[in-house]
Amino acid sequence: MTTYNNLVLLGFSLILVLPFLSNAQLSDSFYTKTCPSVLDIVKSNVRSAINRDKRMGASLLRLFFHDCFVSGCDAGVLLDDNLPTIDSEKNARPNRNSIRGFELIDKIKDAVDKACPGPIVSCSDILAITARDSVVELGGPSWSVLLGRRDARTANRNDAENLPSPFADLPELIKNFSDKGFTAKEMVVLSGAHSVGVARCVLFRDHLYNGTNIENLVATARKSKCPSNGQDDNLSSMDHQSPNRFGNNYFQALVNRRGLLHSDQELFNGGSTDDMVRVYSKDSDKFYTDFANAMIKLGNVKPLTLAQGEIRKNCRKLN
Template structure:
């Protein structure tokens, strides 16, 4: 009985810590300390996405891969040092995660306006929102005030970021570990309405799986040979790859999910009904996606005296 009470109190304390951390974040955090921060980030993102639409998806993914590893603390941006191996060479990130140069550009612009004020973690969070908006998706209030970590974790990146090979139960579990419901997991997976994936991530699916549209698989084999061409790219959403819409879910209904993990959302399992709902109601999808993104941005932020404001996003001060 005493141990159960202890577990309950411990859980309560953890919940309070999480709530206190997110409570310290505010959408107006830079209103007086750096009033042009948000407009500066938006202009840079708009320019980058205009030059290359895929960059919008890359900046969104950068935020996701940052937050799922020990919280939204900018750790994914850190380069390796003699004493630390960062997250850039982790399996889910190596030769795959991109957009670091855009973040560097934004950081230098913001530093020239307000030195030592705006964190790299906040820049990544805002850039993700602005990227979605730039590609026609919903907006949301990004809560601000995160600070940057001074270290990163290769092992956490390898274990915490959901792999494209996961089953539905594996996906539900990976997101549940971060506090997300299955419905929120499906909504966040809708981010695959934009962006591209490398041949190495979908080769097994197009050559070996049966729950795939045969014409779709055949067309993909032309881009992704059974051997070689690992880095050849294909859109995650072949219908409208540079528009943030609900076509991704319609593709799943036609067995045209590019990744194994995509099609798992619509393969006779518990999430089929949610895919159907988002396929028929784009407004429901974009609302739920925006709400889930706010929740993701609140994952274990460093606030107050925790962390630092990095001068250079690639290295600790």
């Protein structure tokens, strides 16, 4: 990122964060005294994992979103089944065969706890840091991650069933995000995370074969990996030109009617968000700045602090 963009990002971030701090009590210096090495440990592990598996960056970003968008950023998505106490969010329909990276989170948690016994650092904070570091490793913007979250003592599978759908039309998407406190503009910019990662055939087949808002040449190329019947688990890159580069290529694809998911192309389909998509397709610096600020806001969705929750020793189960 340019120096100019870093300065703009910092200024916008401070403006955005101040209203949340009094409630969330999060701080970018939360572990300065208790675990000063946490950021370096997470960064090193994320970098190594992405070097081995380019998909991992998108997976960690998705994991953070699927955590925060349910009951808040509380690491509820990491809990395994332990009925009747825990009905895992991992079993919710949008999460099955969709989210991954749990073993890496376990590895990072072990490394952090070894350096800072206690435990000191929460699983929810580790998720927040890995999301930022993943974006940076894939060429995207950085931001100051606010820390101090505690981990939930329960999961919310019912709410996880209502994560935004890849089959949703624009009004439904706007309502999904509005219900969580996000504007339509923030919904559009957060959707830019789909510049990286992959999707299963079952999630975009209908868009390929029955949709009217996808470019024919692109649809034809995609069909080779997603036949009209079967092969539901076949994977296709969200962006077929630069699948491992985080950038405004996602919005450029939408303008050219190359969105892989129905919900993606709905952002540029003659509706109220078309102009936003056009702006981001032409201005990567603005996308980076707005994305970083939206991620800070996402990380401030209902965090547990102080006496709320716990700091799990094992991210998969309660203490």
